Amino acid sequence: MAPFSIYSFLGLGVPIIAVIYYAFQSEQGKPTLSNIALVTHGSYLLGFENSIVLALITSIVPGIIGLILAYAIATSRSATLKRLVATASGVLANFGGINLTFMFIATLGSTGILTAWLSAIHLNPWNFGFNLYSFYGVALVYLYFQVPLMVLVITPALGGLRPSWREAAENMGASSWGYWRYVGVPVLMPSVLGGMLLLFGSGFAAYATAETLTAGTVTLAPIQIGSLLAGNQLAGQENVGYAVGLGMFVVLAVTMILYGLVRRRASKWLR
Amino acid sequence: MASLIPDIVEDALVAVPEAPGRRRRPRLRVWRAVVLFIAGAYFLIPIYAGLRFSFENDAGHLSLYAVKAIPSEPGFSAAFWLSMRLAVVTLALTLVLMVPTSVYVHLKLPRLRRLLDFVTILPIVIPPIVLILGVLRAAPLWLRASPYLLSLVYVILSMPFVYRSLDAGLSAIDLKTLVEASRSLGGNWLNTLWRVVVPNLRSALLSATVLTLALVLGEFTMASLDLWTTLPVWIYQFQQVDAHVSTAVSMVSLIGTWLLITLIVSLDRSQSRRTRRRTNNS
Amino acid sequence: MTELVDATRIAGPAPAGARVSLEGLVRTYGATRALNGFSLAIEPGEFVALLGPSGCGKTTALRVLAGFERLDSGRVTVDGRDVSKVSAQHRDMGMVFQSYSLFPNMNALNNVAFGLRMRRQHATQRRQKAGELLELVGLSDQASKYPHQMSGGQQQRVALARALAIEPRVLLLDEPLSALDAKVRAELRDQIRQLQQRLAITTVFVTHDQEEALSMADRVCVMSAGRAEQTATPAALYSRPTTSFVAEFVGVSSRVPVESENGSVVLFGERCRIRASDVGLPDGPLDALLRPEDVTITPDETAKPFVTHKSFLGAITRVIVQVEGVAVRVDVRSDVAADIELGARVRVAVVSRDVLVAQRTATRPGSTQ
Numbered sequence: 006m007a008p009f010s011i012y013s014f015l016g017l018g019v020p021i022i023a024v025i026y027y028a029f030q031s032e033q034g035k036p037t038l039s040n041i042a043l044v045t046h047g048s049y050l051l052g053f054e055n056s057i058v059l060a061l062i063t064s065i066v067p068g069i070i071g072l073i074l075a076y077a078i079a080t081s082r083s084a085t086l087k088r089l090v091a092t093a094s095g096v097l098a099n100f101g102g103i104n105l106t107f108m109f110i111a112t113l114g115s116t117g118i119l120t121a122w123l124s125a126i127h128l129n130p131w132n133f134g135f136n137l138y139s140f141y142g143v144a145l146v147y148l149y150f151q152v153p154l155m156v157l158v159i160t161p162a163l164g165g166l167r168p169s170w171r172e173a174a175e176n177m178g179a180s181s182w183g184y185w186r187y188v189g190v191p192v193l194m195p196s197v198l199g200g201m202l203l204l205f206g207s208g209f210a211a212y213a214t215a216e217t218l219t220a221g222t223v224t225l226a227p228i229q230i231g232s233l234l235a236g237n238q239l240a241g242q243e244n245v246g247y248a249v250g251l252g253m254f255v256v257l258a259v260t261m262i263l264y265g266l267v268r269r270r271a272s273k274w275l276r
Numbered sequence: 277m278a279s280l281i282p283d284i285v286e287d288a289l290v291a292v293p294e295a296p297g298r299r300r301r302p303r304l305r306v307w308r309a310v311v312l313f314i315a316g317a318y319f320l321i322p323i324y325a326g327l328r329f330s331f332e333n334d335a336g337h338l339s340l341y342a343v344k345a346i347p348s349e350p351g352f353s354a355a356f357w358l359s360m361r362l363a364v365v366t367l368a369l370t371l372v373l374m375v376p377t378s379v380y381v382h383l384k385l386p387r388l389r390r391l392l393d394f395v396t397i398l399p400i401v402i403p404p405i406v407l408i409l410g411v412l413r414a415a416p417l418w419l420r421a422s423p424y425l426l427s428l429v430y431v432i433l434s435m436p437f438v439y440r441s442l443d444a445g446l447s448a449i450d451l452k453t454l455v456e457a458s459r460s461l462g463g464n465w466l467n468t469l470w471r472v473v474v475p476n477l478r479s480a481l482l483s484a485t486v487l488t489l490a491l492v493l494g495e496f497t498m499a500s501l502d503l504w505t506t507l508p509v510w511i512y513q514f515q516q517v518d519a520h521v522s523t524a525v526s527m528v529s530l531i532g533t534w535l536l537i538t539l540i541v542s543l544d545r546s547q548s549r550r551t552r553r554r555t556n557n558s
Numbered sequence: 559m560t561e562l563v564d565a566t567r568i569a570g571p572a573p574a575g576a577r578v579s580l581e582g583l584v585r586t587y588g589a590t591r592a593l594n595g596f597s598l599a600i601e602p603g604e605f606v607a608l609l610g611p612s613g614c615g616k617t618t619a620l621r622v623l624a625g626f627e628r629l630d631s632g633r634v635t636v637d638g639r640d641v642s643k644v645s646a647q648h649r650d651m652g653m654v655f656q657s658y659s660l661f662p663n664m665n666a667l668n669n670v671a672f673g674l675r676m677r678r679q680h681a682t683q684r685r686q687k688a689g690e691l692l693e694l695v696g697l698s699d700q701a702s703k704y705p706h707q708m709s710g711g712q713q714q715r716v717a718l719a720r721a722l723a724i725e726p727r728v729l730l731l732d733e734p735l736s737a738l739d740a741k742v743r744a745e746l747r748d749q750i751r752q753l754q755q756r757l758a759i760t761t762v763f764v765t766h767d768q769e770e771a772l773s774m775a776d777r778v779c780v781m782s783a784g785r786a787e788q789t790a791t792p793a794a795l796y797s798r799p800t801t802s803f804v805a806e807f808v809g810v811s812s813r814v815p816v817e818s819e820n821g822s823v824v825l826f827g828e829r830c831r832i833r834a835s836d837v838g839l840p841d842g843p844l845d846a847l848l849r850p851e852d853v854t855i856t857p858d859e860t861a862k863p864f865v866t867h868k869s870f871l872g873a874i875t876r877v878i879v880q881v882e883g884v885a886v887r888v889d890v891r892s893d894v895a896a897d898i899e900l901g902a903r904v905r906v907a908v909v910s911r912d913v914l915v916a917q918r919t920a921t922r923p924g925s926t927q
Contacts, residue, residue, distance in 0.1 A: 009377040013395050016432040020410025021402065027413060070315075077311040080304065086312075096534050097319065102496040103508045104526040107515070108326035111523060118325040149322065152315075169659040172626055173717075175646040176653045177673030177724055187672065191663040203400070210403030213496035217512055227405045234409060234501050247413075250406040257401060274663045274704045 024254070027247035040248035048224060049245075053252055055140065056209055056226040063147040063208035068201040070148070071155025072193075078156075079163040091160070094153035102213030109146050109218070113137045138219045146214055151204050158203060162196035195272040202264045206257060226253055323530075330524035342520040346528070349521055355510035358423060362506065363492040365427040370434050370488055371481070378442040379473055382451050389443075396439040399432050407432070408498040423504045430492050437487040445480025482540050490533050575603035575760030576637045576727040578623070583632035585618055585784075592618040594784030595632070603758035605751070606789075607775035609765055611807070615784040616764045617732060623762060624730050625649045636727055652721030653730040657737040659717055660705040666692060666716045667701040673724035691719040694753065711742035718750065722757070729754065731763040735770060747774060768808050772796065780804050798833075802916030805847045812853075812886045813845040815918060823915065826881070831912040844915040848908070850889040855879060857898060858905040865902050868895060881906055 031037040043049060078090050112119045115131055123129055136142055166189060174184040212227040221228050226249055233246035333339040346352060381388050399407070411429055412420065419425050454476065458468040474481065499506040505513070507529065515522040578600040585593040592615045600606050608616040621627040623634055625646030633642045641649060652673075660669050667688050674684035692698050695715040705713055714734050721729060731750070735743045751774050754761050765771050771778045772792040779789040780803070788795060788804045799805035816823040818841050822831050825846055855863075855877065866885065867878040875895035877888045886906065890898070898904070 009373060009392075012373055013432070013435075016411075016428065017395070017398055017402070017407075019414045020407055023410040023414040024406055073311055074315050077308045081308060092534075092538055093319070096490075096530075096537060100494070100530070102494060103512050104326075104494070104530050105322075107329070107511075107519075107523040107526050108322035110519075111329035112322045112325035118328060119321055149319070152318075167658055169655045170661055172624075172646070173653065173655060173659045173661070173720075174672070174676075175626075176624060176649075176651065177720070178647055178650070178676040179672070180647060180676075183676050187675070188661050188663065192661070206401055206403075210405065212403070212405045213500075213508075216500075217496070227403060230405050230409060231497075231501060234412070246409055250403075250409050253403055253406055257403075261401075274665075275706075 021254075024247050024250040027244045028251040030244055030247075032243050040244050041251075043245055044248040044252055049226075049229060049249060049252075052224045052226045052229045052249070053256065055224050056253075057256060059140065059144060059147075059225065060205045060209035062144050063151050064201045064204035066144075067148050067151035068155050068197065068204055071152045071200070072159055072197060074152065075156045075159045075163055079160060090156065094156045097153035098150055098157055100150050100153075103217050105146060105149055105214055106217040109137060109142075109149075113142075113145075138222070140223055143215045143218060143223060143225075146218060147208055147211065151208060154207065155200050155204060158200035159193075159196055162193055166192060191271070195268055195275065198264060198268050198271060202260065205260055209253070209256065209260075323527075326523055326527045326530075329520060330527045332520060334520070342518070342524040343528070345518075345521055346525055349514065349518075351505060351510055351514070352525070355505050355507045358504065359493055359507040362423065362427050362430065363489050365424055366430040366434065366492050367485060367488050369427060369431045370438055371484070373431065374435065374438050374442060374484070375474070375477075375481070376469065378439060378446055379451070379469065382443075382446045383455060392439065393443075396435045400436045404433065404495075404497045405501070408501050412502065420502075423502075426495075426499060426502055426504060426506075427492075429498055430488075430495065433495070433498075434484075434488040434491050437491070438484040441480045441483045441487070442477065445477045449476050486537050486540050489536070493529060493533065575758055577602045578728055578760055578762070579635045580619065580623065581633050581635070583619065583622055583634070584630045585615075585622060585627060586630055591784050593622065593632075596781070596785055597632075598779055598786055598789060600760055600762065603760055605754050605761045605763065605774065605776045607763045607765055607771035607778045608781055609768060609771040609778050609808075610781035610787075612766060614781040616766075616781050618784075619781070620730055620732055620762060620764045623728070624651050624653050650724065650726055651728045651730055652724055652726030653732065654714065654717045654721050654734040656733045657710065657714075658705075660713050660720070662705050665702050665704050666697060666708070669705070669716055670720045670723050672720065677724070688719075688723060691723050692716070694722070695719045695749070709742070710738050711746055714738065714746060715749070718753070722753070722759075727760070729759050729761040731761065733764055733766070736765070736767070743770075750774065772808070778808075780807060782807075799914060802847060802914065805914050805916070810850055810887060811847040812850070812884075813916070814848060814881070814884055814886060816844055816846045816915065818842060818844045818915065823913065825908050825913060826906045828908060830908060830910075833912045833914045843918050845918045847914045847916055848886065850876060850887045852909050852913075853886060853888045854907050854909055855888050855890065855898075855904040856907075857902055859903050861903045861905040863904055863906050865898055865900055865904060868898070868900060870895075879904060879906060 028040055029036055029038070031039065044053075078087055081087065109117075111117055113130070113135075114120065114137055117137075120129060120131065137145075170188055170192075171184055174188055179187070210227060212231060215223055215225055215228055216231055219228075221232055230246050230249050230253075233249070330342055331338055331340065333341055378392070381392055408429065411425070415425055419428075451473070454472050455468055458472045463471065494508060495506070496508040496512065500509045500512070507525070511522045511525050514525075580596060580598045580600075583593045583596040584591070594615070596615060596619055598606070598608075598619075608619060610616050618627060622629055625641075625644060629642055633640050635641065636649075660666075661672065664672065667685065670688035670691050671684040674687060679687075689698065689701065692701055695718055697712060697715055697719070700708060700712060700716070703712075705716075708716070714737075717734070734750075735746055738746065747770060763771070763775060772795070775792060777789055777791055778795050780787040780795065782803050787807075788800050790798075790800075795804065796809055799808060805811050814825065816825055818832060820841070822829050823844065823846060824830075830846075855865075863879050863881040863886075865877055866880050869876050870892060873892060874889045875892045877890050877895060877898065879886050879888055888906075
């Protein structure tokens, strides 16, 4: 236990403390609030806003899609399909970054395969305002690992839905709608919320995909940190990156608190 | 007893012409087919596009040149071997750190399991980019000069997956009895861990290994910000030179990971099936 | 035992159960025939148990009746009306499942009120009725508990109240007691039976436990291989089984090899008639099936049979006697048995003058156990 405690303190605790500490330090080593003031205004504030919106979109949409997909698979009788999807989800959920970027450029880039197919029927998405290298392009690409992540998280919960609940509901005169409205959805709700929180965190933090896809041109908080770390900073603002990092902690903390409150309501039957 | 019953039955007789089982299933099947088709298209078309692009030359003709060129491209082998070294070091560190810790906590300090659950979930919650920000500032200079700083951080990143699979594996076996049996037969702690506990955790260790390797070989954020050209960083940089080659490398690494996972999962399945059969016979 | 309130007040005036008839039910899964021409007629207000080993089709029969399983052929009628094609949702049958069928996200009261909610009853009305039903099963104080806060027995009582809340035409019980421990099981058994009699609700009860079936039901239908083997009152089933399957499945029987000749056999030196229904068997080697109480023993130094085992069961003691290499179980009053030592020589006789016979089996399960 001791080696583990030391390791996780050095590897987790110290870096976190460093981020918080330097967020309040000026370049001269004096305590200051100017870094904080800077990141709560202008382009840094926009970065947070965009990141939060992106994280919301890429947690709610893939959350729902993942739930539907997981249900379609859970109710199937094919063991092969289940195994295939479980393996595929495990791989795809960890499949961010550079590989994904290349695949999507080859698919929906201006000369991508799908773009070519759609152009052939005069539906080239680029002619309708679509741009893969933009905010919504990033959101579309994020689906690729967020949906499998949701499938992984929610499948065990779907397995916990007992057939006898459905039969009991039907038996007492409930339609399919009645069952889902009063039993299925409420029972799944805590797991769905938990899954979406995970997706929110992963969408909010994702750097590699957005950076490689847009070459750092979208205004997102992680991209700004990367850019600051790579040396793109003004003199006297060397510690701004730490303030952005602290801001990301704050956003995540607030999200967790909100999640805790919602979950408490949704799962009062669990306690 | 049955005031509202007759009309309901009558309604039902009129409204529901077919047997219930027959009535519901086809609709569900069509619905499922549609969902699976859309999902399949979304997940498979990019893979197809990536593969297609890897096997094309600039003129858009099918060609193996990109795949053949991979090993000889400048910087590729350095990046490849750097990633491999990082993977091996990370894996060794992770197992040496996490296996004794989880075993010890399961055995002696079950009350600390909740704390361990919490600590090991943190790396999922903390954005990697913020973590590396803190690491680069806090690490001493001699460590910052070494690529193995990345391995040290990757150990942290892999903790959530590794601990969870070890925890599941440990919960599935009667660890206490196994260890007590071994100790009573004269085994010392190291012996017991190596000869009794580890063999029983085979599948948990396998999945921890796969997850760690996949994580290290695909990690881009930290490596690029620590300015080390690991395989993913090389792929990104090389697209300026030849995007076909870059894509080919990335597809090969995807397929390699996939095969590795499938192989290990199926090995594990056949192993556990054999074990079960043996148990049934006895 | 929980106190019961006046059930008629809740069930409304003049409760009348439905008449149910299952006719020639056939249901196959791939190559296996779960139901193979199963028929059963149930009188209004009757409590019928479906009894049989696992895989005999009893649960399938219940699920067909509930509307969860589709039929390959045959039909189900309720009060003369064919409901084979009515969905479970509209059948108005209350079902209690083996276990864990309470909705985990609702407390006991809302679970009971669920069916009424689906029938769009007013909230205050359904709460009141659900409260009354919880009172009926003796759980008024548990109304706001969630399923995971209740014991298994309490959960099954809530499930019972929930099934009764919709005033079902037929109450279906699918092994509702099998997940409970012995004491709770006995208590709930009595409670279900009392409620059923008060409400006079037609009830079908599936079980693999013969004691449960015999002690609760008006009639028991023993099933085997997807068919009804025999349907009769518990007493008739026990004392006059019409087939060897029933004789061996219900109660305990010893198998004794005999030779049949012109409809009679010689058993322990006495000639006995073969029971009418099995006369069809040809002359030759058969096994006689004997209940422990069909046989008496008296100490006799000169006799060959001797006592090999004794197990004390309270008022009676079950004695196993070795007769010409065959073990025969005999029930003896315990005070009498106390005087019989292990190894003592005894004379064996049959009480009744007609015996049930079966084709001789190679393994002879009755003689080895």
